[in-house]
Amino acid sequence: xxxxxxxxxxxxxxxxxxxxxxxxxxxxxxxxxxxxxxxxxxxxxxxxxxxxxxxxxxxxxxxxxxxxxxxxxxxxxxxxxxxxxxxxxxxxxxxxxxxxxxxxxxxxxxxxxxxxxxxxxxxxxxxxxxxxxxxxxxxxxxxxxxxxxxxxxxxxxxxxxxxxxxxxxxxxxxxxxxxxxxxxxxxxxxxxxxxxxxxxxxxxxxxxxxxxxxxxxxxxxxxxxxxxxxxxxxxxxxxxxxxxxxxxxxxxxxxxxxxxxxxxxxxxxxxxxxxxxxxxxxxxxxxxxxxxxxxxxxxxxxxxxxxxxxxxxxxxxxxxxxxxxxxxxxxxxxxxxxx
Amino acid sequence: xxxxxxxxxxxxxxxxxxxxxxxxxxxxxxxxxxxxxxxxxxxxxxxxxxxxxxxxxxxxxxxxxxxxxxxxxxxxxxxxxxxxxxxxxxxxxxxxxxxxxxxxxxxxxxxxxxxxxxxxxxxxxxxxxxxxxxxxxxxxxxxxxxxxxxxxxxxxxxxxxxxxxxxxxxxxxxxxxxxxxxxxxxxxxxxxxxxxxxxxxxxxxxxxxxxxxxxxxxxxxxxxxxxxxxxxxxxxxxxxxxxxxxxxxxxxxxxxxxxxxxxxxxxxxxxxxxxxxxxxxxxxxxxxxxxxxxxxxxxxxxxxxxxxxxxxx
Numbered sequence: 001x002x003x004x005x006x007x008x009x010x011x012x013x014x015x016x017x018x019x020x021x022x023x024x025x026x027x028x029x030x031x032x033x034x035x036x037x038x039x040x041x042x043x044x045x046x047x048x049x050x051x052x053x054x055x056x057x058x059x060x061x062x063x064x065x066x067x068x069x070x071x072x073x074x075x076x077x078x079x080x081x082x083x084x085x086x087x088x089x090x091x092x093x094x095x096x097x098x099x100x101x102x103x104x105x106x107x108x109x110x111x112x113x114x115x116x117x118x119x120x121x122x123x124x125x126x127x128x129x130x131x132x133x134x135x136x137x138x139x140x141x142x143x144x145x146x147x148x149x150x151x152x153x154x155x156x157x158x159x160x161x162x163x164x165x166x167x168x169x170x171x172x173x174x175x176x177x178x179x180x181x182x183x184x185x186x187x188x189x190x191x192x193x194x195x196x197x198x199x200x201x202x203x204x205x206x207x208x209x210x211x212x213x214x215x216x217x218x219x220x221x222x223x224x225x226x227x228x229x230x231x232x233x234x235x236x237x238x239x240x241x242x243x244x245x246x247x248x249x250x251x252x253x254x255x256x257x258x259x260x261x262x263x264x265x266x267x268x269x270x271x272x273x274x275x276x277x278x279x280x281x282x283x284x285x286x287x288x289x290x291x292x293x294x295x296x297x298x299x300x301x302x303x304x305x306x307x308x309x310x311x312x313x314x315x316x317x318x319x320x321x322x323x324x325x326x327x328x329x330x331x332x333x334x335x336x337x338x339x
Numbered sequence: 340x341x342x343x344x345x346x347x348x349x350x351x352x353x354x355x356x357x358x359x360x361x362x363x364x365x366x367x368x369x370x371x372x373x374x375x376x377x378x379x380x381x382x383x384x385x386x387x388x389x390x391x392x393x394x395x396x397x398x399x400x401x402x403x404x405x406x407x408x409x410x411x412x413x414x415x416x417x418x419x420x421x422x423x424x425x426x427x428x429x430x431x432x433x434x435x436x437x438x439x440x441x442x443x444x445x446x447x448x449x450x451x452x453x454x455x456x457x458x459x460x461x462x463x464x465x466x467x468x469x470x471x472x473x474x475x476x477x478x479x480x481x482x483x484x485x486x487x488x489x490x491x492x493x494x495x496x497x498x499x500x501x502x503x504x505x506x507x508x509x510x511x512x513x514x515x516x517x518x519x520x521x522x523x524x525x526x527x528x529x530x531x532x533x534x535x536x537x538x539x540x541x542x543x544x545x546x547x548x549x550x551x552x553x554x555x556x557x558x559x560x561x562x563x564x565x566x567x568x569x570x571x572x573x574x575x576x577x578x579x580x581x582x583x584x585x586x587x588x589x590x591x592x593x594x595x596x597x598x599x600x601x602x603x604x605x606x607x608x609x610x611x612x613x614x615x616x617x618x619x620x621x622x623x624x625x626x627x628x629x630x631x632x633x634x635x636x637x638x639x640x641x642x643x644x645x646x647x648x649x650x651x652x
Contacts, residue, residue, distance in 0.1 A: 151372045
């Protein structure tokens, strides 16, 4: 469960859904209006390459070009200092002895490099355990969210039993309930879950199951399925495909792009979440990095602590650099990436 | 299509509904596919929401049976001297975040949209802080905010001849420090949203403005900003909804201190329910969350009304 207001996500999706290539199904059955706007968008994008607020003629004018170039240089410096600066400082301090970081935090390696910090953080402080735990949290949340979103979207959009409208309304209704409301009763549900009988505290199910109840995912996937060509389903049914076959061989392969978006959101949220895992994962042996790091601060040397912070940041940054395009596109789409 | 529809239509008219026809019509497999959604939402969303409403009228500590106490929980919360402090602090956080966090991404996005070379580098740099896990970001900034003369930010201020600042150590500067970090962490996401909105402004509008002899500033003022008003309003309301639920920064930076100067509504809810290890005051916690939820619901109602008005215009 993320405490990001669900509404934030929905609102952005509703707002941007029509103008986003990610949500367009792989076929040509976009409704006429969508197709027209898609064409307009492509056209707009093509032209935006050459033209924005400042025209080519403006660029030739000296009193426009010079301030603009100066502005861009200032912007670049500011972005490097604020965007890259803290991260570079963390990387530097992760391999600097404690006393150097305390006395001269802005000097680069006044008394040499201490690579041992990283090894100590990983093995002695056992950041490796928290690291693997974080992977488990992310993996389970991802699997459950994809399962619930894919089957749920399939029922609501393709199978459409009579009660689908009721379920749909109830799911969408939860988008208007901020996550704060759920905090206490959900905690009590995890403490005394229905049917299961034993407390789920200190098990990953306590994080996975509430993460699966993500109405935003259902909305995304249902909207995507709604735009898939009905003729394909009908043809498959005439060929004798049952609901399971239809789901596995037709719908799932076609929904790869949207499940990719759901996956990005699921993994990022699992990596970022703090308050909920803090409440339900009390045992340090099962805690993910986000929950463990704040408690480490008092217990260990500063240099090792900063090394632990650096290790925790490494994977998200590498993922971002590799899948940069997808990240930025998802951010423009959803903003669920935003904490 | 028509041929395919016929059997189903006649089916509906002819056969009386029995469990067997339900089964043959795929009722069971429909239900099986719905099970994951129904289970997860039922147990971890719908039921807790109902529970939250019920619990806000109950006195409950999980040991003795729950007792209905009417509006006592609400009265208890409203009578808590910390309640007003928390509301004031949350409002102060939201206001500062608005002044600091609202114009900066817009200016950066407009400037960035005119970059011709290395645009990808610019946006990647702007987005980088968003990628840092929020907990790491707060812990890192907590170290930056070290109030001693050798604290990172104080050393940097020293380069410009400014004396050391107390940052999160003093009641006056604690909240602005929290907002500064929160803005750093969130601005990248907003910048990317504005950039996407900027590319969808129709170029013909700029062409037309140029025909009328508009300068760059006039184009920004008369074309760009009016075209962005929809997305600007959305980010405004979403930011207010988000900052009303701020928790991570006050909790990890200051724990609500110094002298309760950074305690927020969500932290108060957390304290009611979870701070006392002997059993929380769940009634008060849910009552306060319901009040916050109603406030946010009013905001989102306004938001949907206004966006509807914009989109029909």
